[in-house]
Amino acid sequence: MAPNLLLSLVTIFISSIFAQPRAFQYPQDLFSFTDFIIPTSSPTSSTSVSPTPPFPETPPLVPAFFVIGDSSVDCGTNNFLATLARADRLPYGRDFDTQLPTGRFCNGRVPVDFLALRLGLPFVPSYLGQRGNVEDMIHGVNYASAGAGIIFSSGSELGQHISFTQQIQQFTDTYQQFILSMGEHHATDLITNSVFYLSIGINDYIHYYLRNVSNVQNLFLPWSFNKLLASTIILEIKNLYSINVRKMVVMGLAPIGCSPHYLWEYRSKNGECIESINNLVREFNFLMRFMIEELGQELPDSNIIFCDVYEGSMDIIKNHQLYGFNVTSDACCGLGKYRGWIMCVSPEMACNNASNHIWWDQFHPTAEVNAILADNVWNGLHTKMCYPMNLKDMVVSKEK
Ligand SMILES: *[C@@H]1O[C@H](CO)[C@@H](O)[C@H](O)[C@H]1NC(C)=O
Ligand SMILES: *[C@@H]1O[C@H](CO)[C@@H](O)[C@H](O)[C@H]1NC(C)=O
Numbered sequence: 001m002a003p004n005l006l007l008s009l010v011t012i013f014i015s016s017i018f019a020q021p022r023a024f025q026y027p028q029d030l031f032s033f034t035d036f037i038i039p040t041s042s043p044t045s046s047t048s049v050s051p052t053p054p055f056p057e058t059p060p061l062v063p064a065f066f067v068i069g070d071s072s073v074d075c076g077t078n079n080f081l082a083t084l085a086r087a088d089r090l091p092y093g094r095d096f097d098t099q100l101p102t103g104r105f106c107n108g109r110v111p112v113d114f115l116a117l118r119l120g121l122p123f124v125p126s127y128l129g130q131r132g133n134v135e136d137m138i139h140g141v142n143y144a145s146a147g148a149g150i151i152f153s154s155g156s157e158l159g160q161h162i163s164f165t166q167q168i169q170q171f172t173d174t175y176q177q178f179i180l181s182m183g184e185h186h187a188t189d190l191i192t193n194s195v196f197y198l199s200i201g202i203n204d205y206i207h208y209y210l211r212n213v214s215n216v217q218n219l220f221l222p223w224s225f226n227k228l229l230a231s232t233i234i235l236e237i238k239n240l241y242s243i244n245v246r247k248m249v250v251m252g253l254a255p256i257g258c259s260p261h262y263l264w265e266y267r268s269k270n271g272e273c274i275e276s277i278n279n280l281v282r283e284f285n286f287l288m289r290f291m292i293e294e295l296g297q298e299l300p301d302s303n304i305i306f307c308d309v310y311e312g313s314m315d316i317i318k319n320h321q322l323y324g325f326n327v328t329s330d331a332c333c334g335l336g337k338y339r340g341w342i343m344c345v346s347p348e349m350a351c352n353n354a355s356n357h358i359w360w361d362q363f364h365p366t367a368e369v370n371a372i373l374a375d376n377v378w379n380g381l382h383t384k385m386c387y388p389m390n391l392k393d394m395v396v397s398k399e400k
């Protein structure tokens with residue numbers, strides 16, 4: 001059983017490396033920072049078509065929504081890359097609006113889908129999944145790539161990804177395109193009024209610190225590692241600010257100490273969360289919240305909020321019955337104890353109905369959890385998660 005699965009993993013990886021390159025032309029400097037370039041596969045037809053967006057809930061509150069991050073918000077970037085971290089086959093996406101895989105690491109929607117609708121916008125397309133026309137990007141773009149971390153090499157053992165700095169580079173390319181097409185004044189106006197969502201950092205633990213890559217645990221105590229990560233994010237936020245981004249949502253890190261993978265790896269008894277891992281994440285969030293608050297005072301006219309997804313997630317785990325979740329430690333899809341050993345790669349590995357599960361696969365929550373977290377970001381519906389204000393207060397209260 002297990003060797004077969006490992007074999008199929010390897011096969012997926014190899015086939016994604018050697019399949020035909022697709023027709024889509026990458027922007028020239030897309031891979032200017034990457035140290036290895038592998039021709040990538042063409043996505044299957046089901047993933048190359050962007051889903052018909054459901055009708056937004058309100059008239060647009062902001063012109064556009066831009067997303068930078070990792071698999072927590074990737075909506076199709078990695079379909080175009082040679083990597084093990086791809087969610088372009090079932091059972092991924094089986095509960096999505098189209099009931100098809102899209103590249104989202106979830107059974108359904110990820111938080112930014114729910115938030116786009118709240119902002120009165122359609123689902124925003126992944127940067128690599130659209131045609132590169134300004135009309136496709138005018139409501140926003142999602143640059144997030146599964147496996148990406150704040151540190152450049154985090155996650156590189158999985159294969160290709162678009163790193164944090166590359167994603168920001170891609171955003172500046174988009175901005176340039178806007179300027180060329182609508183003029184500098186309008187483009188800047190659009191960027192200044194749009195919301196920017198950052199959700200990155202967990203892979204610096206999963207694929208770097210906790211794996212003790214390059215002896216990092218000896219070189220950095222958790223506190224200094226956290227300071228390194230947080231100050232890198234702050235630096236990039238300042239860069240974004242310098243190119244007129246003003247409204248930003250910075251997401252904290254999720255309690256991966258409760259994720260099925262670590263419950264399996266650390267041999268949790270009765271599904272108890274791995275406190276040593278959660279402590280790292282909590283400390284990062286604490287630091288990040290503090291630094292974002294300081295930054296908000298430093299940068300005039302900025303609207304930067306920090307949303308502590310750890311708090312929201314722990315509320316769901318603790319009060320799971322109130323939310324209708326009765327499976328709290330097992331993933332819906334995967335193999336091994338807690339279904340946390342082997343990653344989800346086929347429909348046979350999945351439970352029948354994910355809606356009573358907190359975890360979809362070994363690292364990612366279900367769409368049901370994402371909906372609750374998005375509500376918290378929007379208006380703190382279930383738990384106050386965002387500081388100093390919720391997203392709704394940021395975009396609705398300020399009359400232009
Ligand atoms: C991390 O790796 C180094 C060697 O690469 C080793 O000496 C050290 O003990 C490891 N640290 C931990 C905490 O496992
Ligand atoms: C969760 O509830 C469903 C039905 O609501 C039931 O079929 C399932 O056995 C329950 N699972 C656990 C672990 O309690």
Ligand SMILES: *[C@@H]1O[C@H](CO)[C@@H](O)[C@H](O)[C@H]1NC(C)=O
Nearest residue numbers: 094095324352353354355356
């Ligand atoms: C899963 O279960 C929920 C409630 O238990 C139900 O509303 C939903 O329709 C089910 N979904 C599927 C795909 O069967």
